[in-house]
Amino acid sequence: MKIAIVANDSIESQTVKEKFESLIKESALTIDQMHPEVVISIGGDGTFLSAFHQYKDQLDSVCFAGVHTGHLGFYTDWRDYQLEELIEDLQNDDSRAANYPLIEVEVSYSDGKETGKFLGLNECIIKRNDRTLVADVYIKDELFEHFRGDGLSVATPTGSTGYNKSVGGAVIHPRVNVLQMTEIASINNRVFRTLGSPLVIPSDEWITVQVEPADDYFISLDQLNIPQAGLKEIRYRIADERIQFTGSRHTLFWQRVKDAFIEEYKD
Structure with a gap:
């Protein structure tokens, strides 16, 4: 071996x-x-x-x-x-003692440069440096909500025990092949409304987050920072690949x- x-x-x-x-x-x-x-x-x-x-x-x-x-x-x-x-x-x-689902993150840019695809074990977080994040959230290409707040976290079941948990998300067993989207300090008042609760997405659906034009987005995938200049949208889905433990x-x-x-x- x-x-x-x-x-x-x-x-x-x-x-x-x-x-x-x-x-x-x-x-x-x-x-x-x-x-x-x-x-x-x-x-x-x-x-x-x-x-x-x-x-x-x-x-x-x-x-x-x-x-x-x-x-x-x-x-x-x-x-x-x-x-x-x-x-x-x-x-x-x-x-192989166990295998866990992974997250695939696809990033598109407004200037037409090549779309980036990334693979993660835990979670992907999007924020803005010093401003409120304003974004349209789609589920299976249908508009779900107009989000305003500090940011969004999309986590795998194993990632559900990380940052997701600290912002009020549920802990999910890794045999459940899903993604979880958790809002980070969302704004909810008479003008702005979001679900305000964690959202669990099955493996045959996906989440798309479309953002306003800006160059101050911060996107992290596990420990990595994803290039964000000219960011247009991010799409999240359960990856075809899985991680195996022995x-x-x-x-x-x-x-x-x-x-x-x-x-x-x-x-």
Whole structure:
């Protein structure tokens, strides 16, 4: 089995990476950073997102596992003192423990330049830097609402536990193949009206957000910033691709939610 390793720059993560590489050399596994079968992230959820984006073009042939070296990570199943167990698990288990839906984001521009398509694991957020976001929201190409507020978040089920949750969105199990749109501080008065509630969209529908001409939009997809100059509209849908996880320790989703948000953290 070919393994790639993505670690953050912290001293602890780099130390764990060196130890893990030594253990791999003593095993039947090999290191292949270009064309791996399994990608191991070492760090936290931010490192895992970086690993996903680094290998998102190989999703049909690669799966992921995570080692966390700090606070408990939502995507990371292994601790830094369990590397030997992880090696054994990888050698003995070639099954895919779970697979999760992804978001496809298509960005169109008013100047006619080429449309950009992006793939995300968690969520896509659109805001304006210092002004209210004004946008028309369409569902399956039919106008749903005229939005005014700080911004909009469109999240996958796994992304529902991130920024989406902090702005009042629901936590959704990743077996439910949907997107969730959550308003960020929407304006609701006698002049401006929006739904004001999170919206869950099935996999055979899509969301389109058309915006006013401006050059001060801020669009983020996971940890990435999307070019926004001349932005015309953004279309969100469930991607055809999915992310796959491996390993026997990939726990049940609700247990992960409980561990991340309810149980007191113990090192």
